[in-house]
Amino acid sequence: MRPTIITHAVCRRSRHVVCFQALLGAVTLTPFGLDAQPYPVRPVRFIVGFPPGAPVDSVARMVGERLTVKWGQPVIVENRPGAAGNIGTEAVARAEPDGHTLLFTPPPFVINPFLYPKLPFEASQFVPVTVIATFPNILVVHPQLSATSVRDLIVLAQKNPGKLNYSSPGAGTTPHLTAEMFKSMAGGLKITHVPYKGGGPQLTAMLAGEVDMMFSNPEGLLSQVRAGRL
Numbered sequence: 695m696r697p698t699i700i701t702h703a704v705c706r707r708s709r710h711v712v713c714f715q716a717l718l719g720a721v722t723l724t725p726f727g728l729d730a731q732p733y734p735v736r737p738v739r740f741i742v743g744f745p746p747g748a749p750v751d752s753v754a755r756m757v758g759e760r761l762t763v764k765w766g767q768p769v770i771v772e773n774r775p776g777a778a779g780n781i782g783t784e785a786v787a788r789a790e791p792d793g794h795t796l797l798f799t800p801p802p803f804v805i806n807p808f809l810y811p812k813l814p815f816e817a818s819q820f821v822p823v824t825v826i827a828t829f830p831n832i833l834v835v836h837p838q839l840s841a842t843s844v845r846d847l848i849v850l851a852q853k854n855p856g857k858l859n860y861s862s863p864g865a866g867t868t869p870h871l872t873a874e875m876f877k878s879m880a881g882g883l884k885i886t887h888v889p890y891k892g893g894g895p896q897l898t899a900m901l902a903g904e905v906d907m908m909f910s911n912p913e914g915l916l917s918q919v920r921a922g923r924l
Contacts, residue, residue, distance in 0.1 A: 727886035737768040738765070738796065739770050739798065740797075741768065741782045741786050743776070743782025743800075744893065745892035748894055751771065778802045779806065779867075781817055796823065802901045819890055831910060833908075834911050859885060859906055860873050860908055861899050862889050862890065865889050869908065873907075873908075874887075896910070900924065
């Protein structure tokens with residue numbers, strides 16, 4: 695089972711200019727609009743709806759560094775964490791639609807409209823730019839848990855319904871939905887969801903033993919696994 699996290703860049707709709715003319719020197723995107731202009735003409739903001747250290751934040755910073763060199767204009771990563779990315783998305787929805795404020799977002803951007811009855815923005819306010827990266831999700835457990843395989847974990851959860859818990863970087867995030875899918879595929883396991891405000895706090899809680907298990911992408915987890923902390 696390899697659920698995929700897709701990180702997108704999206705921007706506000708604009709009638710005149712648009713977002714990327716080139717991405718990392720490898721992907722060329724054609725400007726749209728009737729009056730295409732040189733881009734960018736000032737610093738560009740990448741809004742990330744998750745805290746520093748989250749996978750999407752790391753990718754945004756790597757891309758921003760390369761584009762700063764490519765464009766000759768600073769690319770600033772601005773974290774607006776909370777509400778499964780909705781706070782950051784709202785900030786971009788309210789920004790001037792001139793292509794200089796971009797939303798760097800994982801799948802909650804398309805998931806949240808189905809989870810929240812009312813959002814302070816509409817998906818139609820945004821234009822997709824490109825898919826930047828894809829990551830698999832992996833399952834890890836805290837060493838204090840007596841499970842060294844997925845089979846062990848399933849058996850343990852079956853014997854202790856409702857006593858185990860798992861963390862996520864927020865309701866509606868890919869790790870949250872992955873864990874719920876895992877519970878369903880394993881026969882309807884009773885494992886409690888403990889949401890945190892981003893991948894950084896999620897991992898910190900996991901390392902501290904506050905939760906038993908988590909799904910996330912390998913970035914940030916493999917070093918902890920090799921060190922025996924997970």
